[in-house]
Amino acid sequence: MNLTLKVWRQDNGEALGGFRVYEARDVDADMSFLEMLDVVNEGLIEKGEAPIAFDSDCREGICGTCSMVINGIAHGGHKGTTACQLHMRHFEDGDEITIEPWRAKSFPVLRDLVVDRGAFDRIIQAGGFVSINTGGAPDANALPISKTDADEAMDAAACIGCGACVAACPNASASLFTSAKVSQLAMLPQGRVERRERVINMVEQMDKEGFGACSVTRACEAVCPKEISVNHIARMNREYAKAVLAGGK
Amino acid sequence: MKNLLSLVFNSTLGKKYLMALSGAAMFGFVIVHMLGNLLIFPGAEWLNDYAAKLKSVPELLWAARLGLLTAVVVHFATGWQLWMENRAARPDGYHRSENAGFGSTLASRVMIVSGTILTVFIVGHIFHFTVHWPNAGYADLHDEHGRHDVFAMVRDAFNKPQVVLFYLLGVGALCYHLSHGISALFQSLGLKTKRHEELIDLLAKVASIGLFIGFSLVPVAIATGFVK
Amino acid sequence: MKLDAKIPSGPLAEKWERHKFDMKLVNPANKRKFDVIVVGSGLAGASASATLAELGYNVKCFCYQDSARRAHSIAAQGGINAAKNYQNDGDSVHRLFYDTIKGGDFRSREANVHRLAEVSANIIDQCVAQGVPFAREYGGHLANRSFGGAQVSRTFYARGQTGQQLLLGAYSALSRQIGLGKVQMYERTEMLDVVVSDGRAAGIVVRDMVTGKISSHAGHAVVLATGGYGNVFFLSTNAKGCNVTAAYRAYKKGAAFANPCYTQIHPTCIPVSGEYQSKLTLMSESLRNDGRVWVPKEAANCGKKPAEIAEEDRDYYLERKYPSFGNLAPRDISSRSAKEACDDGRGVGPGGLGVYLDFRDAIGRLGEQAVRDRYGNLFDMYERITGDNAYQTPMRIYPAVHYTMGGLWVDYHLQTTIPGLFCLGEANFSDHGANRLGASALMQGLADGYFVAPYTIGNYFASEKPAELSSDAAEFREVEEEVNERTNKLLSIKGERTVTSFHRELGRLVWDKCGMARNEKGLKEALKRIPELRAEFWENVNVTGTNGELNQNLEYAGRTADFLEFAEVLCHDALTREESCGGHFREEYQFTKDDPEVKSGYTNEGEAKRRDDKFAHVAAWEFKGVDKKPKLHKEKLAYEEVKMSTRSYK
Numbered sequence A: 001m002n003l004t005l006k007v008w009r010q011d012n013g014e015a016l017g018g019f020r021v022y023e024a025r026d027v028d029a030d031m032s033f034l035e036m037l038d039v040v041n042e043g044l045i046e047k048g049e050a051p052i053a054f055d056s057d058c059r060e061g062i063c064g065t066c067s068m069v070i071n072g073i074a075h076g077g078h079k080g081t082t083a084c085q086l087h088m089r090h091f092e093d094g095d096e097i098t099i100e101p102w103r104a105k106s107f108p109v110l111r112d113l114v115v116d117r118g119a120f121d122r123i124i125q126a127g128g129f130v131s132i133n134t135g136g137a138p139d140a141n142a143l144p145i146s147k148t149d150a151d152e153a154m155d156a157a158a159c160i161g162c163g164a165c166v167a168a169c170p171n172a173s174a175s176l177f178t179s180a181k182v183s184q185l186a187m188l189p190q191g192r193v194e195r196r197e198r199v200i201n202m203v204e205q206m207d208k209e210g211f212g213a214c215s216v217t218r219a220c221e222a223v224c225p226k227e228i229s230v231n232h233i234a235r236m237n238r239e240y241a242k243a244v245l246a247g248g249k
Numbered sequence B: 001m002k003n004l005l006s007l008v009f010n011s012t013l014g015k016k017y018l019m020a021l022s023g024a025a026m027f028g029f030v031i032v033h034m035l036g037n038l039l040i041f042p043g044a045e046w047l048n049d050y051a052a053k054l055k056s057v058p059e060l061l062w063a064a065r066l067g068l069l070t071a072v073v074v075h076f077a078t079g080w081q082l083w084m085e086n087r088a089a090r091p092d093g094y095h096r097s098e099n100a101g102f103g104s105t106l107a108s109r110v111m112i113v114s115g116t117i118l119t120v121f122i123v124g125h126i127f128h129f130t131v132h133w134p135n136a137g138y139a140d141l142h143d144e145h146g147r148h149d150v151f152a153m154v155r156d157a158f159n160k161p162q163v164v165l166f167y168l169l170g171v172g173a174l175c176y177h178l179s180h181g182i183s184a185l186f187q188s189l190g191l192k193t194k195r196h197e198e199l200i201d202l203l204a205k206v207a208s209i210g211l212f213i214g215f216s217l218v219p220v221a222i223a224t225g226f227v228k
Numbered sequence C: 001m002k003l004d005a006k007i008p009s010g011p012l013a014e015k016w017e018r019h020k021f022d023m024k025l026v027n028p029a030n031k032r033k034f035d036v037i038v039v040g041s042g043l044a045g046a047s048a049s050a051t052l053a054e055l056g057y058n059v060k061c062f063c064y065q066d067s068a069r070r071a072h073s074i075a076a077q078g079g080i081n082a083a084k085n086y087q088n089d090g091d092s093v094h095r096l097f098y099d100t101i102k103g104g105d106f107r108s109r110e111a112n113v114h115r116l117a118e119v120s121a122n123i124i125d126q127c128v129a130q131g132v133p134f135a136r137e138y139g140g141h142l143a144n145r146s147f148g149g150a151q152v153s154r155t156f157y158a159r160g161q162t163g164q165q166l167l168l169g170a171y172s173a174l175s176r177q178i179g180l181g182k183v184q185m186y187e188r189t190e191m192l193d194v195v196v197s198d199g200r201a202a203g204i205v206v207r208d209m210v211t212g213k214i215s216s217h218a219g220h221a222v223v224l225a226t227g228g229y230g231n232v233f234f235l236s237t238n239a240k241g242c243n244v245t246a247a248y249r250a251y252k253k254g255a256a257f258a259n260p261c262y263t264q265i266h267p268t269c270i271p272v273s274g275e276y277q278s279k280l281t282l283m284s285e286s287l288r289n290d291g292r293v294w295v296p297k298e299a300a301n302c303g304k305k306p307a308e309i310a311e312e313d314r315d316y317y318l319e320r321k322y323p324s325f326g327n328l329a330p331r332d333i334s335s336r337s338a339k340e341a342c343d344d345g346r347g348v349g350p351g352g353l354g355v356y357l358d359f360r361d362a363i364g365r366l367g368e369q370a371v372r373d374r375y376g377n378l379f380d381m382y383e384r385i386t387g388d389n390a391y392q393t394p395m396r397i398y399p400a401v402h403y404t405m406g407g408l409w410v411d412y413h414l415q416t417t418i419p420g421l422f423c424l425g426e427a428n429f430s431d432h433g434a435n436r437l438g439a440s441a442l443m444q445g446l447a448d449g450y451f452v453a454p455y456t457i458g459n460y461f462a463s464e465k466p467a468e469l470s471s472d473a474a475e476f477r478e479v480e481e482e483v484n485e486r487t488n489k490l491l492s493i494k495g496e497r498t499v500t501s502f503h504r505e506l507g508r509l510v511w512d513k514c515g516m517a518r519n520e521k522g523l524k525e526a527l528k529r530i531p532e533l534r535a536e537f538w539e540n541v542n543v544t545g546t547n548g549e550l551n552q553n554l555e556y557a558g559r560t561a562d563f564l565e566f567a568e569v570l571c572h573d574a575l576t577r578e579e580s581c582g583g584h585f586r587e588e589y590q591f592t593k594d595d596p597e598v599k600s601g602y603t604n605e606g607e608a609k610r611r612d613d614k615f616a617h618v619a620a621w622e623f624k625g626v627d628k629k630p631k632l633h634k635e636k637l638a639y640e641e642v643k644m645s646t647r648s649y650k
């Protein structure tokens, strides 16, 4: 199939960006979306032009590196699918495809489709951990945890930190990402000891980074490649309320 | 204490609590208000009596008014503040608009619009029925017991099509606002859990549609001549 | 170069405990005077960085991804082994040790492996304490499964995302230290060289991948935890960015590279679909618990739809050849059997490079729902990639490069031949011998990072005199100059061919000549062709843009340039190792029908034949110049505890 790509190009963070149009010829239906871009890039390099910069690494939907808005939808809009797992069989000959970076104040564009998601790391640094040093941990089976709790914690822990939730949220809110970690650790006895400090610190950092608030539009859940539920946001809100009512940190 | 206040007023989560709590208070009010309005159907006697009773203890009345006013002010101010912050979080939008808001409802994305229409309605409505301005004549309507004749006032008002339209618009905005607002309220307060999710969403639907019907009955019944 | 493994004396089971006592300690107040540079934020790098920082050292951690959490450890699916014996099925430290030695085809060090088995249990404790949501039974205790040919259930797992959860655990510990200011994290920063001063590691030179700035970082010790080199094959299950650069540049600065020819081919990957293929995706091996592997008996049937091939026309070759292990035969054996079937013309799918993994019988036996519960996410992933529904038609799988056992040579302290330069995780060669058991890489990465290196690095600080060099020193300027020169050269060629085309050609060459089966002729051809390709690269590659910007093409060119040199070391090693063992299969060395082991029915014709008399050693290569043959050093492997035997999975 042949496609027309409208791709956001921007040389660096300061430069003014704009769309450029490229033709992708003879695209195979079994290609992944990123492989299609690879082929376009090969053509660009052969012409001596700068290839389209985009992030990717594992290309199997787990590292959370790939990040692009395809036709206005983060990761392209197939349930539970990252951009790297999206295959061209979902497109049709003659389609025009618009490709843009994640857009949020807290995710500045570095080049073309590449953005800086350092804000996510800083949110985790603010409290997304259990304060335990190496060594001295009790036997792993000393603390039984109900299977339901463990499973629900795992649901939240599955977040790959890709940032699609922010990209999709009309408010560029990082609530789904932040809540996934808060919720995971709130479900587990290991995490409960520091639950108050954790939620307050992580929310504080999230706000400091300039993400918007959650107005419960659920766009994040719809694009999340790990189908993280907005119920975790509710749990974060609850944790936060409890922490505040208990007198803060 | 300063820290606690800051945790509420300076954080997105705290602000959402304010939105949800004020919204909940107003939600409670509109339910009671709607039920009160429905007293028009048993007849003028009931409605006027109810209105008079409400006003019989001025301290209570003013306390309630103050509470409500606080809720409206907090809700309004916080709503706008959040809206502006949320815009600032996404300075540049996307360019493929047909998929804008993928996965979300329109109602959830335009809360500020439905809310602002509501503001216009509420202000107009209070001038109309409470302050009686510009139609100063309403203040002088009294029934045979000397009570304020709310029945007559309402009947007079809703015999004008433009007033009916204004009210239906206001009530429609309310319904639309709450169709998202009620389920969001539980989410923001952290009361939503996987187990109760469906129930809450159902409640939101039933309540917002119920409010729409309940409120609309009065103007419609009068305009169509069902209540004379 | 002298290889001293520094294995402590004493009985095997007590070596580590005793040695921990014998090693020197750094006074707590002095720890903050030492700076440690850790390159890599995978399981090995993140766990080491966090633990060293907890101890009080100043740590700088580097990774090329945009976040430490994205290191390729994230992709591990299956699980992590530990000798907990929670299932009461006869597991023990000794059994895990024994299985690892045997699985490694008697080419690993007993002392290292025993230590690994010992600390394995602590790893699980540590991870659970961090909040890693391992799978649990209804009673609330940890669940286990058996994995990759093990006869006990000792594998802990978190759905099909064990690597992710373990890495996020280590990442959370790392994040905590970053928040506390004890670790400085450098994301999107690629290490391009080590700096050695007076024979000791003194720091590294890096490139900021956003601005292109080349800069230096000095440290009292440098730790490389940079993962494996599987991408030398171009197509592998590794992430696109995985590379040999850090390890290779260390090799060029004097660190020995051990056993590069030990590469693991994973039997259950999704086959190549076309020329554009950029990487291969692994399907967890756990699928082999219920799926049956087959190809048509007759090549003529290969074109038919699988459902049209009658039961008696199917060859369930693993069950046929290895009745006791069947579809669960070890990775190297399963992979090679698939290759044999395809070489025999009986492969299925495009290009005849695939075999069926069929769930029909499992669905018949357990019901579709049960299969969905066990493997639903894998079936979904398969469908996403291939468009096929594996509940209705068998999956198609083919082996792919997955893991590299070889790596920088390290002693018992995980120190390379350059004092002060340590190497952890997949990047070193230490524990898996010629073949790694499933679920053991995660264990090794975390063992190295949490429980071994923090002790041994302290010992280095306390007992030797580490390099004290400011990053302003002339040594750093010199290396920066080299790095700049190389970068500028890459950018100035502006030839006709893309970097990808070179990498792909190299990968195909290495896969053909030094892949699942190797022979002298092929290896010699490869050794002739690689330098030619390299020369062409340096004359005709087209790298766009400049250094002073985010330039993915340039990053890739640098990595490919290193692969083009490294591939030669790999082939030299494969050529020199005139035996078959584990992941290294030399066609000249296989059992024939005349061998007594085959006659007695102990093993099959065509199985790998080790030559313990000549090759029971680690082959460590010393760099001698780009176009020169590296020099081989041998570290003899002595087996005191386990008797060497021929593997039999019949």
Ligand SMILES: Cc1cc2nc3c(=O)[nH]c(=O)nc-3n(C[C@H](O)[C@H](O)[C@H](O)COP(=O)(O)OP(=O)(O)OC[C@H]3O[C@@H](n4cnc5c(N)ncnc54)[C@H](O)[C@@H]3O)c2cc1C
Residues within 6 Å of the ligand: C039, C040, C041, C042, C043, C044, C045, C062, C063, C064, C065, C068, C070, C071, C072, C073, C074, C075, C076, C077, C078, C079, C080, C081, C162, C163, C189, C190, C191, C192, C225, C226, C227, C228, C237, C238, C239, C243, C245, C246, C282, C402, C403, C424, C425, C426, C427, C438, C439, C440, C441, C442, C443, C445
């Ligand atoms: C698909 C797949 C599935 C697997 N499943 C399992 C399993 O089920 N069980 C199991 O035990 N093992 C499994 N493995 C193997 C295991 O995941 C890896 O061997 C292990 O995670 C390697 O960890 P590491 O810390 O050594 O390296 P990695 O996790 O690869 O980390 C390397 C780090 O080094 C950094 N780096 C590399 N080069 C540079 C440079 N030049 N400059 C700066 N930074 C650099 C990277 O940024 C990264 O942070 C699997 C592997 C794959 C590919």
Ligand code: HEM
Residues within 6 Å of the ligand: A213, A214, A215, A216, B016, B019, B020, B022, B023, B024, B026, B027, B030, B072, B075, B076, B079, B080, B082, B083, B111, B112, B114, B115, B116, B118, B119, B177, B178, B180, B181, B182, B184, B185, B186, B187, B188, B189
């Ligand atoms: C005064 C005019 C009003 C304005 C400007 C307004 C504005 C808003 C806005 C912008 C939101 C979304 C906030 C966010 O999610 O970020 C909101 C939510 C809400 N509003 Fe209003 N609103 C108004 C009146 C009302 C009234 C009269 C009610 C109830 C009868 C109401 C009930 C709610 C509820 C329940 C929510 C959900 C709160 C949450 O998300 O947690 N609002 N309002």
Ligand code: HEM
Residues within 6 Å of the ligand: B030, B033, B037, B051, B065, B118, B122, B125, B126, B129, B130, B150, B154, B167, B170, B171, B174, B215, B216, B218, B219
């Ligand atoms: C068609 C529907 C409605 C009718 C017939 C109606 C009628 C009235 C009447 C008669 C009063 C004056 C009572 C009095 O002063 O004695 C009143 C007051 C009020 N109404 Fe409504 N109303 C309607 C809808 C609404 C809605 C949708 C809202 C809010 C969103 C609302 C909010 C108020 C408020 C805030 C007051 C002032 C209460 C006070 O005196 O403090 N009304 N309404």
Ligand code: SF4
Residues within 6 Å of the ligand: A158, A159, A160, A161, A162, A163, A164, A165, A166, A176, A177, A180, A220, A223, A224, A225, A226, A227, A228
């Ligand atoms: S919550 Fe979902 S969309 Fe958001 S970062 Fe995590 S995986 Fe990505």
Ligand code: F3S
Residues within 6 Å of the ligand: A165, A168, A169, A170, A171, A172, A173, A174, A175, A176, A213, A214, A215, A216, A217, A218, A219, A220, A221, A230
């Ligand atoms: S899309 Fe945004 S508004 Fe909330 S529910 Fe998700 S964070």
Ligand code: FES
Residues within 6 Å of the ligand: A055, A056, A057, A058, A059, A060, A061, A062, A063, A064, A065, A066, A082, A083, A084, A085
């Ligand atoms: S590249 Fe790893 S998730 Fe897409």
